[in-house]
Amino acid sequence: MMRITAYADRLISDLDLLDWPEPIKIMQRNWIGRSEGAQVDFLALAAGGDDPREWFRRRESSGWPAAPESESVIRVFTTRPDTLYGATYMVLAPEHPLVSRIVPDAWPEGTPAAWKGQFPGRPEGDVPPRAMVDAYVRRAQAKSDVERQVETKEKTGVFTGAFAVNPVDEERIPIFVADYVLMGYGTGAIMAVPAHDLRDCEFALQFDLPIPPVVMPPEDWLREHVAAAVKERPEAASLDLADRRVLEALYGRACLPGEELGGIYSIREAFAEEGIAIHSEAIEGLPTSRAKRRITGWLDERGLAREAVNYRLRDWLFSRQRYWGEPFPIVYDDEGLPIALRPEDLPVELPEMEDYRPETTDDPDAPPRPPLARAREWAVVTIDGREHRRELNTMPNWAGSCWYYLRYLDPRNDRHLARPEVERYWMLTPKEGGAAPESYDPATCRIGGVDLYVGGAEHAVLHLLYARFWHKVLHDLGHVSTPEPFHRLFNQGYVQAAAYTDERGVYVEASEVEEKDGKYWSRGKEVRREFGKMGKSLKNAVTPDEICSTYGADTLRLYEMYMGPLDVSKPWNTRDIVGVFRFLQRLWRNLVDEDTGALKVTDEPASDDLRRALHKTIDGVRRDMEALGFNTAIAKLIELNNQLTSLDAVPREVAAALVKMLAPLAPHIAEELWSRLGEGAEATIAYESYPEADPSLLLEDSIEVPVMIKGKVRARIRVAADADAAAMERAALEQPRVRQQLEGATVRKVICVPGKMVNIVVG
RNA sequence: GCCAGAGUGGCGGAAUCGGCAGACGCGCCAGAUUCAAAAUCUGGUGAGCAUCACGCUCGUGAGGGUUCGAGUCCCUCCUCUGGCACCA
Structure with a gap:
């Protein structure tokens, strides 16, 4: 077992310092599932009849024990201790150890028939409690996960025949066994508050248990649920359902003994939000958050409860009975x-x-x-x-992926994970550039070691959470410098492809499907088309080998980047590939004469316009690359290249910069062009630095801005790039088309956004 | 059911802070080149109306709202994709 739960809080809080997509952070937080609440002890009454008063007195002097002192104490976890007064029964998970201990020999007098077991396969007749509970527990254990999911609609369970004492009001409440309570979460036992928990409410309705309200919902909720439920009833005719106090009275008196307003309203739907405590002596009238603290504190003083935090996250069973896994040393x-x-x-x-x-x-x-x-x-x-x-077990599938990136730092080192100086060189990154510090300092260093980690969102909670945990352990042991493994995370989308199912819904080999008259056929049978992640399971994988041999690796690579944003899933559509192929060919022809192989590059300086265009491209491409916007970066390179087609010879300054910008995207052709440009015959373009835009060339002297009238663009004006609002307004109102449009209208307002647009409001 | 993401031309997609919707590519249409075709080059290409070179209206899943101005912000709904599954 790996105690990942011991790191749960740090795994949550350090998320805030990572440059990760927010959805992934949310998924991790949900997966860890931290919930704050309280643990509360309930005394189960022995068949003979213990005196609860005695137990309460003992608790008052002993205080809260780390574990329940006897087998007749049931400990529960709740996030809503403020609803304790509404707890009308308890539920133990079928696997709970106390189940077999508390069951009496006979049903208590007056046990309703409904309580004596409701589940498929229930034994016939009036079976004593022990046999009934055993039958239920056996059935629950035999159920597979799939069966449990199928049966989510109907709640099942059995009354154990035993009762417990509610510590807030010393009421006797029945204890049930039901599989909607899971042994793996919390303590495997709950106090059930049917008025304020959806599942408890369902169970209570099924088993005819009382549903007393102890939290007053806001007016909106009452109107939507209470008013709607009673408005058709004749008894409601005399009531003013628009009056909040009437609704509150209806809700508050629901199900109280003898006060159901003649059955006019009873709760059938749980209110699980925050509200105001009612029918709750010690916390009457308090809003939920204060009520929680007050009641927990009060019970804590009496040794009956304690604030507690629970996690959905489980510890990691680090062992598998498989061959393919790392063996344990x-x-x-x-x-x-x-x-x-x-x-x-x-x-x-x-x-x-x-x-x-x-x-x-x-x-x-x-x-x-x-x-x-x-x-x-x-x-x-x-x-x-x-x-x-x-040891014959092996490590589980995520074991290796938790640290492989660390091994890459120093892969040939056969004595250490990685030499400390190497580890620091790669993993420690100062926040604001500059030299890497000697050791990790949260004030000056990034929390994560790997600068950028690109991976699929399917790893959101397993691999990425285990790797973070593993890295933190290594950090605590002093083996790695940073507290987190991956500083920036980027989720790339999936490549999708058409997949086809036959009449049974089974996937057929996509490569064998043909289109005819808008329908799809496989081996003479019509099949249905859908889109999905390319892969083995949908039988729609396409190897890029053919494209690579037809168009080359550069085109394939470029096309994959040009298809769309990196983080979005997109269909694989080979029809569009020629576009980027043509771009590379056109670029080649712009720089190299096709017939002679001679370089078509001139040492003459570029024209002003061309140079401006170049620097605008550099600026835009730099920003796109920074944001991993490869598709738009490529679009800008295509645009620049298209401007070169009409030239007899391309100025060297433009050619060199263009090729350098292309290098990370299409390295082979860029390298070849680079060597032809003769810019350092020995060197490779890989060692060149990326072009830098000259900021002075990015500023235009004058710009064209739209003039909007009645929300539509009606004209354009050319103004100085730094023209202020007044100058823009003047220019706009002088423009002939604008004057024509404004004829006979009153100008109410003129909005000028310098550098952007002019909007004239007429009335 | 819950959580998250996405809906823009015939198609993939663009639009940095709320400021010219449709960059770029595919496809399609026309022209140039050619004996012809491929390739290449040039131009056009959201829809409708038009006195088809002035221009007008509509248009970013649907409906409402905020704003001088909304693909972008807010509310309701629909569809799709991915993830989770009684977590007290």
Whole structure:
């Protein structure tokens, strides 16, 4: 087990310091699922009848115990301690250890028939509680996850026959077993507040349990639920349902003994939001957040509750019974004690095996035999003359991906993970440029080590959370300098392709599908088309080999970047590839004479306009590349290149810059052009620095701005680039078309945004 | 059901802060070149109306709102994609 839960809070708080997409952060926060609330102890009444007063007194003097002191105490976790007065029953998960202990021999007198078990396969007749509970627990354990999901609609469960005491009002409440409570979360037991929890409400309706309200909802909710529920009833005719006080009275008196307003309103839908506490002596009238604190504090003083935090996140079972995984460097001696292998015995490598399947047996009680158990020789190691048995489980699938990026730092080092100076060089990044500091300092360093991590969103919660946890452990142990592994995360989209299903809904090989008359056919049968992530499961994968051999690697690469934004999924459509292929060819022809192979580059300076265009391109492309906007960067290069087609010879300053900008996108052709340009015959373009835009060339002397009248562009004016609002207004009102448009109209207002536009409001 | 993301021409997509919707590419149409074709080059290409070179109206999934001005901000709804599944 890896105690990732011990890092839960840090895994949440450090998210704020990472440059990650917000949706991924949200998914991680939800996955960790931190919830604040309280643990509360309930005394289960023994069949003989313990005196609860005695227990309350003992608790008052002993205080809150770390674990319940006896088997008749049920500890629950709740995020809503303020609803304790509304707890009308309790539920234990079927796997809860107390279930078998609290069940009495016979049903208590007056047990409603509905409580004696509601679930498929319930034993017939009036079965005693123990047999009924056993039957329910066995059935719950036999249910697969899929079955549990299918049955989410109907709540099932059984009354255990036992009661507990509600610590706030000492009311006796029944204890049920139901599989809607999970053993794996919280304490595996809950207090049920049907008026203010959706699931408890469903269960209460099913089992005919009381649903007393203890939180007053806001007026909107009352109007939507209470007023709507009663307005058709004849009894409501005399009531003013628009009056908030009437609605509150209806809601507050629902289900109170003898006060159901003649059954006019009873709660059928839980209100699970915050409101004002009602029918709750110790916290009456308090808003939810204050009520929570008050009641928890009050119970804490009496040793009955304690503030608590719970996580949805589970600890990481770091072991699999599979062959393909990293073997553990652990052996066991004769007494079964685990021993770490000595460094000289490392690395442990997987044995060559013919058969990777786990060993099976007919004996249901036999221990499982993982695949490595078949490697009988490998499984035994002799150390200091004594035989040891190897650990036969392997590490789980995310183990390697948690640290591979660290190994890349110093891959040939066979003594360390990575040399500390190498690790610092790559992983420590100062926030504001400059030299890397000696050690991590949150004030000056980025929290994450890897500058940019590009990966699919499917890793949002597993790989990316485990890797963060692993890195933090290594950081705490002093092996890595930064607290986080990946500073900036970018989720690329999926490449999608058409996939086809036959009449059974089964995917057919996409490459065998033909289109005819707008319909799709595979082997003579019509198939249905859909779009999905390209891959094996949808049988729609296309290898890029053919494109690569037809158009070359540069075109393939460029096309993949040009298809659209990196983070968006997009269909693979080979029809569009010729576009970028033509671009590369046109670029080549602009710089090299096709017939002679001679360079068409001149040392003459570029014209003013061309130079401006170049620097505008450099500026735009730089920004696009920074934002990973490869598609728009390429569009700008195409635009510049298109301007060169009409020239007899391309000025060297333009050619060189264009080729440099192209290099990261289409490296082969850029390298070839670079060598032809003769800019340093020995060097590769890879060592050139990226072109820089001259800011003075980005400013135009004059600009054209639109003039809008009645929200439409009616004319354009040319003004100095730095013209102020007054100058723009003057120029706009003088423009002939504007004057024509304004004839007979009154100008109410003129809005001028310098450098952008003029908007004339007429009335 | 819950969480997240996305809906823009025939297609992929562009639009940095609320300021000219449709950059760039594909496709399509026309022209040049050619004996012809491919390739290449030039021009055009959201829809409708028009006294088809002035111009007008509509238009970013639907409906409302804020604003001088909305693809962009707010509310309601629809569709699609991905993730989660009774988490007390």
